[in-house]
Amino acid sequence: MTTQRQAAMQSMIEWLADERELGKEPSKIEIAGEFDLHGMHYYIFKYKKSLLGKWLLGVCGGYEHDLDTEHCGHVFSEMQPYDPATAQQEAIVMVEMIREFWMKQAAALEEGQQEANSEESQNDKRGLFNGFVLLDSHECDMEQIKRNLLQDWNISCTEAEETDRDNAKETDGTLVFEADGCMAALSFVDAPIPDGEAEHNAQANYLWKEAVEKTQTHVAQIIVAVFTRSGSPLDSGKLYAKLASSCLKLPNAVGLYSSGTVFHPGLFVDFAELMKTDNDMFPLLNLVHFGLVRTENGISGYTFGLKTFGKDEIEVLDTQASPSELRDFLIDISGYVIEQNVTLKDGETIGFSAEHKLPIVRSEGVYVEGSSLKIKF
Structure with missing residues (x-):
């Protein structure tokens, strides 16, 4: 008889083997932890693309009962490095985004607003933007970020209705909300990017001489993630630039680790704010x-x-x-x-x-x- 752990392992392997993901089974994969969220059970995975590659993070679950072997469809990986200190928090962010996405999809279907091709939408990662705002102190002012979003972009993530389809949900340093037809998530992690990865990639920013030096000061991070519900990657790209720039205005933000380098906070904000004067302007240099x-x-x-x-x-x-x-x-x-x-x-x-x-x-x-x-x- 297949156990729940075995079923979760097989589901994670099959998801990764899809041609739109790794395109093959991982060279190595292990269950690295478990957690409960919204009354459901989840498994954290660490896996490698190749035998000598880095451990990467994945999550599978949505099991209602101890003996269930059928999950609710929450299987995902952003193929980001696995860090045991932050793995559960990052897995929760991924689950929250998937969960909110399908709740919105279900609401739209009920109202007859759109047709859904759910499996294909979940597996297609085009339009999924993510990065890490680096902080030089052990604190994250989520309320200030909300104020920045409202003041700079007229994006409100505070007017939540008392239903299961809230506009915004915030728990334990994690904020998930919908804006501009996209799903967005922020999650504060009181730990640096592991293995000196951010410092190494900061060397690629030839436009910022102090990139490595400033990156070395970070002791915490905000995970920023955005994906489009039904629009184009340009929509989610614009929202990601807006959200990241609002985070980078925090006084303890020292840079953004994204797209294989670390961006200067001031330059990133300046490029993003060009959208204020030209709504059609696309923030290519931020993405x-x-x-x-x-x-x-x-x-x-x-x-x-x-x-x-x-x-x-x-x-x-x-x-x-x-x-x-x-x-x-x-x-x-x-x-x-x-x-x-x-x-x-x-x-x-x-x-x-x-x-x-x-x-x-x-x-x-x-x-x-x-x-x-x-x-x-």
């Missing part, structure tokens, strides 16, 4: 990192963040262009791909004029995981 690497044969560049829009990352290898020219090129191409919803393909060419044709090759990434599009520039 995609444009990396530059000096090589023996010139300079190379890469994007980190296009996958969130369902696009391949882009790399330019060993060009003789200047760093500023290469960065501007990557920004222009990425903006075109995202805002015009263009899918570049292997063997095609791209250019900004009839005479300007640059070949595209899709192959294993050099500076990014998985496949990338190599553009000769």
